Amino acid sequence: MPSHHLAEKMKNLNLPSPIQSITFQNQQFFLKRDDLIHPDFSGNKARKFYYFLQNDFPNITKIVSYGSAQSNAMYSLSVLAKMRGWGFEYFVDHIAEYLKENPHGNYRAAIENGMRLRQAQPPFLELVEGKNDILFIEEGGRQKEAEYGIKLLAQEIIDWQKDQDIKELNIFLPSGTGTTALFLQKNLLMLNAERLTLVFTTPCVGDKAYLQKQFLELESDEKYHPTILTLENKHHFGKLYKENYKIWLKLQQQTGVEFDLLYDPLGWRVLLAHPEVFSNPTLYIHQGGVLGNESMLARYERKYPSINLEL
Numbered sequence: 402m403p404s405h406h407l408a409e410k411m412k413n414l415n416l417p418s419p420i421q422s423i424t425f426q427n428q429q430f431f432l433k434r435d436d437l438i439h440p441d442f443s444g445n446k447a448r449k450f451y452y453f454l455q456n457d458f459p460n461i462t463k464i465v466s467y468g469s470a471q472s473n474a475m476y477s478l479s480v481l482a483k484m485r486g487w488g489f490e491y492f493v494d495h496i497a498e499y500l501k502e503n504p505h506g507n508y509r510a511a512i513e514n515g516m517r518l519r520q521a522q523p524p525f526l527e528l529v530e531g532k533n534d535i536l537f538i539e540e541g542g543r544q545k546e547a548e549y550g551i552k553l554l555a556q557e558i559i560d561w562q563k564d565q566d567i568k569e570l571n572i573f574l575p576s577g578t579g580t581t582a583l584f585l586q587k588n589l590l591m592l593n594a595e596r597l598t599l600v601f602t603t604p605c606v607g608d609k610a611y612l613q614k615q616f617l618e619l620e621s622d623e624k625y626h627p628t629i630l631t632l633e634n635k636h637h638f639g640k641l642y643k644e645n646y647k648i649w650l651k652l653q654q655q656t657g658v659e660f661d662l663l664y665d666p667l668g669w670r671v672l673l674a675h676p677e678v679f680s681n682p683t684l685y686i687h688q689g690g691v692l693g694n695e696s697m698l699a700r701y702e703r704k705y706p707s708i709n710l711e712l
């Protein structure tokens with residue numbers, strides 16, 4: 402893609418992303434709208450892949466990555482590849498027949514952006530043509546380059562916090578790999594020595610021990626680790642919990658904002674169960690992902706056709 406087109410695209414990134422005040426369950430929160438960064442390249446994947454949008458990679462012609470066939474990271478990488486004029490090969494270990502025959506959500510959008518989907522087992526790079534021109538991205542964008550864009554997120558929050566004269570701010574965001582929460586806490590502590598800004602998170606994909614392990618792999622110094630909060634019951638990623646559906650509907654009803662259906666429902670449930678967090682001004686980070694709602698919402702509506710929000 403000619404570079405002036407890319408420059409044009411990047412100018413359209415809505416940064417710093419806006420912060421608004423919302424009221425949910427009679428409690429006031431601030432909301433960082435990273436879901437509004439760009440219609441296609443939004444949320445925490447835009448932050449995590451920002452490095453690959455901003456820097457020059459004269460030898461790269463192709464992105465190779467792997468993961469699930471409906472992931473937000475897969476879709477965002479398809480947008481990044483398209484913006485940069487690169488190819489994109491994505492490996493899955495399986496894909497549901499239904500999805501193949503009825504493409505929807507992140508999968509359809511990524512295919513439309515030119516993604517080549519391949520079904521195979523690792524190691525993937527042996528299966529790909531060309532060796533030196535490949536940019537390999539770990540599942541979910543869990544890699545050190547993610548810090549580049551998340552540092553900018555930290556700086557945006559610090560500038561806003563100073564502007565609002567908030568001495569002690571608490572931040573909440575739900576985690577998958579924990580990359581965003583970890584780099585956010587680390588950079589807030591490094592860049593904002595005179596104010597206290599703590600990051601709280603919850604594991605949506607694995608359990609607390611899994612998330613701690615992820616943090617340690619990215620940063621050995623535990624003073625930079627976010628605080629992990631959980632509910633008592635075990636939670637399985639992608640499972641249709643009535644409580645998750647309910648809180649998602651309530652969020653929409655009370656705030657007018659569409660949240661993601663995979664991470665945010667658990668995130669909000671955990672946050673509401675820990676009122677000590679919102680004893681200080683609290684900023685919730687909306688990390689995007691709403692394109693993936695299409696498939697989840699259809700499944701929820703089939704499972705709970707007449708849900709009652711009062712109960």
Ligand SMILES: *Cc1c(COP(=O)(O)O)cnc(C)c1O
Nearest residue numbers: 473576577578579580581689690
């Ligand atoms: C990827 C993603 C997450 C998890 O981010 P991690 O950095 O892996 O913890 C959370 N919310 C949404 C909407 C996402 O797309």
